[in-house]
Each structure stands twice: as structure tokens, then as C-alpha cells.
């Protein structure tokens with residue numbers, strides 16, 4: 529049985545994600561923390577029949593950390609959707625100023641209170657907030673490369689859905705997103721041109737025009753939602769679905785004997801498995817597919833069949849990621865600037 533702590537649980541992602549976790553019978557305890565209204569959300573969810581223990585926590589004053597620490601006690605998995613979302617016209621990097629401190633302080637407490645927990649960072653900009661989480665855990669001496677993830681599952685959901693639509697448009701054939709799942713993956717980072725969809729043999733079905741519009745939609749799917757919500761936030765329901773897909777696989781890996789396939793943004797240089805030189809020579813973080821077991825990432829399983837176009841996209845991604853990773857690392861170690 530598993531204890532999960534959601535930090536930022538009263539937000540647009542936090543609430544539906546907590547609902548989905550409330551419905552998972554393998555979660556024995558769900559602790560919800562937010563600076564506002566986590567107790568209200570927990571009370572609401574507690575009326576859904578379950579054997580699960582559910583608790584809500586919020587700070588009693590601006591400097592109170594006891595409630596956060598209580599929420600984190602004995603957590604096996606910590607999920608972090610805390611922080612501000614984008615408004616139209618903003619990039620994810622514009623969120624750094626506020627979200628960097630939020631992620632650093634939350635991960636600091638997680639490192640102190642539940643150092644063996646899996647840490648799943650949703651807060652943007654993921655390309656930089658994950659390096660912040662890693663560096664913070666390193667300063668505490670509790671960093672485990674197999675257990676820290678940037679959640680990029682939404683890029684994979686988008687790829688599966690939009691590719692299914694593109695194949696229909698190009699060929700008239702129906703291939704469901706479920707059939708594409710696992711066969712196509714999104715690697716790289718989680719923003720614009722750092723997102724690299726890997727289409728495997730499905731690319732053959734698409735004209736260059738259809739491919740280009742698919743690529744744009746996967747890379748800029750987040751902007752599409754931000755624009756459509758007209759200043760009322762970014763993707764929340766699709767993100768909660770994506771976050772739940774990732775976290776439920778972690779739960780499966782933790783509670784069963786099976787090894788699960790997943791994709792996330794990880795610091796790969798201390799993990800088993802190989803990545804191409806163009807990635808390994810330039811960055812140490814990348815969203816990659818891997819085998820997941822009880823102790824976290826067991827093996828990176830980089831796809832062998834990248835097209836020339838995808839290899840080119842990877843070079844672009846790596847270049848942009850370099851700066852975004854450095855920004856996260858420098859935030860925790862300003863003296864290295």
C-alpha cells in the first residue's frame with residue numbers, strides 16, 4: 529500500500545489529480561497540501577466511499593512548515609503541481625521567477641522528511657524545475673537519480689491523440705490513440721521546440737504538410753489550451769489525466785512485481801542504459817523512455833528508430849535545454865554563476 533502526498537492539491541491540476549488518486553484502491557493514504565483550501569478539498573473527497581485515509585494540510589502562518597512536514601511524513605510518492613500557470617502571451621520560462629522558489633522549498637522539505645520518496649515535478653518550467661529539485665536533494669545528500677521525474681506525460685497524451693487524428697485525416701483509416709500508445713513517444717523536454725515526437729513507422733502515413741502540422745500541435749499544445757482558456761490558466765484536466773497515468777504506473781511498479789514502461793524527464797547520466805552522443809555530450813537531462821521497477825528507473829530504453837528529421841529535432845532540443853537546465857542548477861547554486 530502506498531502513501532501519496534500532493535503539493536498544490538487545491539489547484540486546477542491538484543484537485544482532479546487528487547480525485548483520480550482517491551479512486552485508486554492501491555493508495556492507502558492520500559495527503560493533500562496547499563497554501564489555500566487543501567483541507568476543504570480533502571473533506572470533499574473524503575465523502576467518496578473508500579478504505580483510503582485522506583487528510584488535508586495548510587500552513588497555520590506564513591512561516592509554518594509543520595503542516596507541510598506532516599503531509600510529507602512517510603510519503604512514498606510526492607507529486608508537485610504547486611505554482612502559477614501561464615496566461616496568454618507568457619512562455620513557461622516566464623513562470624521561473626515564482627515557481628523556482630516554490631519547487632525548491634517544497635522539495636527541500638520532501639528531502640528532509642521523506643528522502644526515499646519518488647518525486648514527480650509537474651510545476652513549470654519543467655525543463656528547469658527538475659534540475660532545481662535534483663540540486664536541492666543533492667545539497668541534502670539524499671538525491672537518488674532513479675526517483676526524480678519531470679512529468680512530461682501530457683506531451684505523450686497529445687502525441688497519441690493528435691497522431692490518431694492525423695492518420696485519419698491522411699489515410700481515412702482509424703488507428704486509436706490506445707493502439708499508438710508506447711509505439712510513439714515524445715522525448716526531449718517540455719516546451720516548444722524541446723519536445724521531440726518520435727513516430728516510429730507511423731510517420732510513413734503522413735505527408736510533409738500533415739506531419740508539420742502534427743509536430744506544431746504537439747510542441748505547442750500547451751499554448752493552444754492557454755489561448756482557449758483566455759487568461760484562466762493552462763491545461764488542468766488533461767494534465768491531471770496525464771499525471772494520473774504517470775503516478776498510477778509508479779504505484780504499479782511500487783506495489784507489484786512487474787516492470788512498467790514509462791517516459792519522463794530525468795537526469796539520465798547516472799542511470800543505466802544508453803542515449804545517443806548528441807544528447808549525452810551536451811545535456812544530462814532529457815525526457816526518455818525507461819523501465820520502471822520498485823526502486824525507480826531500472827533502464828533507459830532509448831528508441832532505435834529515429835528518422836533524420838527526428839534526429840534534427842533532437843539537436844535543436846538539446847541546444848535549448850542546455851540553457852534551461854543551467855538556469856535551474858544556477859538557481860540552487862548561485863555562486864556557480
Ligand SMILES: NC(=O)c1ccc[n+]([C@@H]2O[C@H](COP(=O)([O-])OP(=O)(O)OC[C@H]3O[C@@H](n4cnc5c(N)ncnc54)[C@H](O)[C@@H]3O)[C@@H](O)[C@H]2O)c1
Pocket residue numbers: 535536537538539540541542561562563564609610611612613614623627630634649650651652653654679680681682683718761762763764767
Ligand atoms: N508538466 C506539465 O505538463 C504541466 C501541464 C500543465 C500545467 N503545468 C504546470 O503546473 C503548475 C500548476 O498549474 P495549475 O493549473 O494547477 O495552477 P493553479 O494556480 O490552478 O494551482 C496551483 C496551486 O498551487 C498552490 N501553491 C502555490 N504555492 C504553493 C506552495 N508554496 N505550496 C503549496 N501549494 C502552493 C496554489 O495555492 C494553487 O492551489 C503550473 O506551473 C503549470 O504551468 C505543468
Ligand SMILES: O=C(O)C[C@H](O)C(=O)O
Pocket residue numbers: 613614620652682749750751753754762763
Ligand atoms: O502550457 C502550459 O503552460 C502548461 C503545460 O505545460 C502544457 O503543456 O499544457
